[in-house]
Amino acid sequence: MSAPFAKGPAAPADLPRDEAPAPAPGPGPLDEAAVRAMVDSEQGWIDRRIFWDPQVYALEMERTFARCWIFVAHDSQIPEVGDFLTTYVGEDAVIVARARDRQVHAFINSCSHRGNRVCFAEAGSARRFTCNFHGWSYALDGSLSGVTAEELYKDNPTFDRSKLGLHKARVESHGGMHFACFDPEAPSLADYLGEFRWYLDVLLDNDEGGIEFVDGNIKSRLKCNWKFPAEDFVGDAYHATWTHSSALQALFGNIPTMKADRSFQVNANGHGWDFGLDFISNAATLCEPEIVEYLRENEVRFAERLGKMRSRMVGSLSSATVFPNLSFLAGHNTFRTWNPKGPAETELHTWVFLNRNAPDSLKEKYRRGVMLTFSPAGIFEMDDGENFEHCTASNAGVVTRRRKLHTGLGLGSEVEHPELKGNVHRNQVNEANHRAFYQRWTDLMTAPNWADVPVR
Amino acid sequence: MSDAGKSGAALAAGVDRDLVFEIEQFLYREARLLDEERYDEWLATMAPDVHYWMPGIQARYRADKADLISRTRMAYFDDDLDYLTKRVERAKQTTAWAEDPPTRHFHMVSNIEVEATEIPDEWVVHSLVLNLRHRNEAEEQTLTARRQDLVRRDETGALKLARRLIRLQQTVLQAKNMNAFL
Structure with missing residues (x-):
């Protein structure tokens, strides 16, 4: 293939030489080696790609936010049964609520039916969270508690209430600070904080x-x-x-x-x-x-x-x-x-x-x-x-x-x-x-x- | 300070057109002082006991019994004259990096209503404010708010701002900072 442009004059030899490490790779495929090459924590060099690349960002959501313990609430924000707040784990909207067992629960703020958000307030007190779309409602621990005209699902082979609760996170706390984690394989919060x-x-x-x-x-x-x-x-x-x-x-x-x-x-x-x-x-x-x-x-x-x-x-x-x-x-x-x-x-x-x-x-x-x-x-x-x-x-x-x-x-x-x-x-x-x-x-x-x- | 039960005639009682005009000019001039970064003159329009309050706004359900805004919640501003002076002092520093090159401020004030109060020289003033901030090459941020002021005529005859409640329309501030007074 011929070059589309005539070759220009060679760069003068006295141009300042690039003293920095070799140029970072372009936006190639994101394999383990590519990610490793972006951070040199021994010498202190960071590839700017980690602040810009949508591929890096997508992997971050998977491998950090969806796997780490993320702070969601302090005990004092939801002191009573029914108290809730809404926040995020990565880009996933979550509800954090104190249920009847007085424990703090965290679960994805998205109905198991069509996926609509089930809570729009940023804080408050509730008995349940009800989806505006078809009226499915969820208890304070995220379990499915009510389905509109549930007789419609009678003898339905795939409808199982117990499996249609909101997607729950693990919740553990330290000093009243509650953290949520969506990875069952993650270490305990205590080990994570170390x-x-x-x-x-x-x-x-x-x-x-x-x-x-x-x-x-x-x-x-x-x-x-x-x-x-x-x-x-x-x-x-x-x-x-x-x-x-x-x-x-x-x-x-x-x-x-x-x-x-x-x-x-x-x-x-x-x-x-x-x-x-x-x-x-x-x-x-x-x-x-x-x-x-x-x-x-x-x-x-x-x-x-x-x-x-x-x-x-x-x-x-x-x-x-x-x-x-x-x-x-x-x-x-x-x-x-x-x-x-x-x-x-x-x-x-x-x-x-x-x-x-x-x-x-x-x-x-x-x-x-x-x-x-x-x-x-x-x-x-x-x-x-x-x-x-x-x-x-x-x-x-x-x-x-x-x-x-x-x-x-x-x-x-x-x-x-x-x-x-x-x-x-x-x-x-x-x-x-x-x-x-x-x-x-x-x-x-x-x-x-x-x-x-x-x-x- | 509810409007309930007040007829237009009652609202107008003790509030003549000259006064409304004077208060409108007071607010327009204040807006221009802010646009032109004449902050010391702006501070001089404040009463010594001014309370300048921009509470954080929450999205809560209608059935929620909690107050929509509260003095015990976090706020952007919950200032007395001392706090306002500290903020102005920072803005005047040559090392106030976020102000250099200057933010280009635009304050538009409208829907001004003046109500009499029990005190002859104090009026409740409602208004809307639209603030645009332009910075650097293409940064543009819009803030809109409903304001409820208490304007007072002091012993020298000058109008002063004694209270201001700024109800921002955004629950999540769509900007990196709030380097503006509304």
């Missing part, structure tokens, strides 16, 4: 009453790949003083310094937390002195419960992600999930929490403080969305996609620590947790079965 449970207890168990969620949440749509915000929270302390410079200047007139020798990144099974040992810095940005006073007054009690080291994390400069899409900020007391809506769109759900036994007046302080800082209208968060969207959009360019992204900050920073669990790296300004997050992502994306997924 050593990260010890860290989660910094927030969930620093007080004997545990935590509760403030009523309601804020939902917003970002035109970004879900992994950009998830990786941002898993360990991007590096961006904090630059991206959020305007908010820090507005509130305090200066930029805080993060101490390399007094801060860490820790991770386990792809879940990660970067934190300082400053106890208070995140909480202080809420600009509510009563919150800082509460933490100071309880500093000794936290230490009795958690040990000195973990107690320093209760309100410190930090951020964290539970793989794949539950993020939180200690001190700010916000949990959030990044719900995928296609390769380039994410729905953010934001909640506020606090210790159940904290003074009532603190609930109002936390609610307003998070609103001012880390919500879509928050003076910190509004600069984040801008970054996430443009990191995603730039990958539309085929030439742009040929260069991998550098995620190598803090290579070689791993340390043995006498107290801290999991994989520990010194200095929270680091990308060790990014690399661990993407290692876990690669493990899951390339493993046909959970048995093939290593403990990290």
